[in-house]
Amino acid sequence: MLKCRTVWRKLAPLAKSSSTLCRQNVRRAGLNNGRTPVCVPAAHMSSGPVGGGGDNLKYALLVGAVSVGGLVYAVVTMKSDQKRYEQRIEELSTRPQKTSTKPTAAQIQSEPPAVPEDQPAAAPSIEEPSSPAEVEAPKEETAPETTTPPVADSTPVSLKLPAHAPYLLIGGGTASFAAARSIRARDPGAKVLIVTDEPDLPYMRPPLSKELWFSDDPAVTDTLRFKQWNGKERSIYFQPPSFYIRPEDLDGAENGGVAVLNNRKVVYMDVRGNKVKLDDDTEISYDKCLIATGGIPRNLQLIERAGEEVMKRTTLFRKIEDFKSLDKVSRNVKSVTIIGGGFLGSELACALGRRSTESGLEVIQMFPEKGNMGKVLPEYLSNWTTEKVKKEGVKVLTEALVKSVTCKDDQLEIKLKDGRVVTTDHIVAAVGLEPNVDLAKSAGLEVDSDFGGYRVNAELQARSNIWVAGDAACFYDIRLGRRRVEHHDHAVVSGRLAGENMTGASKPYWHQSMFWSDLGPDVGYEAIGIVDSSLPTVGVFAKATAKDTPKAATEMSGTGIRSESETEDTAVSPVASDTPSPAAENKDDFGKGVIFYLRDKVVVGIILWNVFNRMPIARKIIKDGEEHADLNEVAKLFNIHED
């Protein structure tokens, strides 16, 4: 049966063209003989008046030659197909011993180049054993005469990648995992396929720039385990491998499951056909799809153009492999420079700065702003924070704009625009994230020009059956307006929401996500909403009394950093409660408090500065969106003087 079909398919176009030729001849013969032209279906070739009977012979010979040629071709191709088929069957039967799915998938799914262009769909779709659980076979436009019914084959279904995933999640990070979990909770027996170009199972990012650096375990780069604020240890991976099922087992899994396909990139998205194509040409169709592709770290253009020697001494930090590599580098060089003064740059600077006390490593941090977190914290607080970062052993260069980077004598020379020169061994560039919108073009999805990322609505939907969550989603926040958020909790919240909506919830983004950061023993904060230093702010701080010390706040908050901290903060002046006004800024102790960010007199963002477990109140205030006449009254709700 198989063979006949193959043969027919191969012969069909040839048969068509040769039959056309035959019909041509009849018509010409008809004209020549003066008979009424035979009414034939529209000929594909136009013909002009022909010569005499001698030409008939030529045509007969031509037709004969074509038929014979076609037959020969068909036989040859069939034979090679058979050979290929047999090879595949043989290879499939040896597959149970293989652990890696990568080569096998490539061999089954990729179209053999030998097959001519007008037959590509036919051959693979016949030869590949379709799983009985398959609902929609991939629709091939190039082979309209085939309906590709699932072909029963001797190859066990479990050895093949699914050609269809009811829930397809592109990207294997935090948002994707949160969505997978949400889907599985809400849709009994759901089959979820995560496709990621990373080699790792889904993991959380924050410890890569914080807790993992403070671990006492020398094997931490292998175990990737850290101590949480409550003292319990855990892995950065959301779940151990036993939580997941293999992609090959997804179709047959009675109760469904979450499968992760690693080291595969989705390169093309066909929205109309509800399917995607991977970098190995595998096609997977879906019912619902989530795009959670995150982003890639930005680099300074002048570093990219500075050449190989500079690039290989530069780290762009985002993934597990970057953590491992920076850890190694930091143990082997004398000086490392971090370019960037935001969350990542400052956290890494503090983490490395702490190491510098043991190893003598020189840690430099440089950025264009006037102080650490200059785009987030109001100026007075940013300056205060910078002093704290310096206490962590970091040489901070503010208002630093890099002009050039060159490699000299195995070291890097960074020249700043104001003339300062910094010599260092290694650079970490923490200058932002470029959201990954590679699929926008093929999918025809809108990209936001203000914030970057895929533009989605308040329910995180881009198109029917397509949602976007996490760093790559530019969404409409009902309370705060259109935005794109690059924080961990947002990835969790948006991933969860996307998963809910993929299973029919139709809920908008409503539960406001939060974020946090730690910079040394004296600076830890949680924040929510829009926290932009260009907005007017009102900060309410607990006045230092004899009872309050940052050390007390430190111990109560209980992070790994703080509990291990031994430094006493010297800026506290407990006696100074009635010091008159012109106290110099650095004598102010911004030990703990709450800062409100205002837009048109409405609180749109809140930072809880060294005060913890009050996030629900902050969330409530943002949600209400009310104008409050006296923010000191609002600040009372936080009980900042309590622990």
Place this chain on the structure above:
Amino acid sequence: MSLSGVFCSYRQEGKDKIIFVTKEDHEASSNAELVEEDPNDPYEEQGLILPGGDINWNCPCLGGMASGPCGTEFKDAFSCFHYSKEEIKGSDFMEQFTAMQQCLQLYPELYPQEDEASPKQSSKDSAAEGPSAANSNPAPEQDSDTSNPNTESSPGS
């Protein structure tokens, strides 16, 4: 330029206002008005039990119990327990519970053996506490729930 009052001090730095307050300043209760909460707001995060009485399988308090490889068994067991009308609640669901136990035993990495009894225990507790139990009883598995920063790596949130 700042004004020192008897208790709190206040100053303005450009667009940013800074207020220092002592404990006494904040002793009087706040007169800030907050909007009344709607307990049935469909947009809000739900607790373990939904307004209609059904179980919210996506509740962060359940951890990954409902989504993991034993998710189906867990849901069956817990549903039976939840809807049980027996006087001793759950006395009629031994079959489902056993099935769940058997499944949990297959994944010791995910469901550590010593906590075998706990999924039932914590679910019972959560159910008893009602809708407000959203984040109070995280399931005792290896993985902490991802949407509650408390059980993740975040410091003291």
